[in-house]
Amino acid sequence: MTSARTVRRPWTAVTALTAGALLTLFACGTGSEEAREPEPVTSEENDASDAGGVPDSGSDEGDETDEGDEGAMSSEGEATDEQGPSDEGSVRMKFAPDLGDSATSGQDGTPTVGAEELGGLLGENLAEDADCDGELVLEEGQSQQCQAPDSIEDGDEATWTAHPVQVPTQESLDQDSQPAVLFTTGDELPGSARQILDEDISLTGAGIGAAFGIEEVPAGELSQSVLSMLTGDDAYVPVDQALPDGATWVDVACEDPLDFETFEAAECTATTSGGGEWQLVVVPGSYIDNDQGLLLGISTADDS
Helix, strand or coil: CHHHHHHCHHHHHCCHHHHHHHHHHHHCHHHHHHHHCCCCHHHHHHHHHHCCCCHHHHHHHHHHCHHHHHHHHHHHHHHHHCCCCCCCCCCEEEEECCCCCCEEECCCCCEEECHHHHHHHHHHHCCCCCEECCCEECCCCCCEEEEEECCCCCCCEEEEEEEEEEECCCCCCCCCCEEEEEEEECCCCCHHHHHHHCCCEEEEEEECCCCCCCCCECHHHHHHHHHHHHHCCCCCCCCCCCCHHHCCEEEEEECCCECCCCCCCEEEEEEECCCCEEEEEEEEEEECCCCEEEEEEEECCCCC
């Protein structure tokens, strides 16, 4: 009854002649509820808040309307999700395209990254180096596991798997690639995303923003994002000047949308100013520094 008086405060201005009627109304529970039930203010104001109305009014009605609690929680949940896609089912990654002095020749001459150096590569964004089980031989099919937090802000320990990958050389995409390391959470990459580990795939990638990928990225939007990555300077490995014969990237067409939750690869085709076509493999880039973006694989086997 106290909250009813708060909402109905204008009734206290009724003259003394109607005071007796008010006392009778409050004494009778049924009469009071019937008087409040048609009240539309809280419902309408709450709807207005969801549609972009004044936030202050929306926050008050959430406490008074029990029926709106479930919807309000859902709405608040969506607002919280704008920090990035849900961690459930997603794969986080750390891309190390420049190994510097970390890679040495193994006993048979194959480039290898030692356990300590591997932990240092993963730990670059963390408070301390990762703990890796052993060295990583940089050839297709090899892998090594490490233990480290799954983001720069989350202290929860996670299992990371280090994969040997290839990145484009600065000279040209049609020349030999060079080895790099991709760290991903979990034991192995799921499904079609494993394509990015093929030796004839050269990787680049870039962060786009914390809100990127909250919802499924449509094929048209994905095409534009990939084209911007190919032609821009913010990619981990810039490829805007790496096309043979001085050609430039002019268009990208992606067949499918990209879902950060399922972590499946999207197939795209990039066209150059010289009429050449390059097949692309795109996977969600949920990077360890909490930036959302894309990891882009360029097929060096199917270029024309």
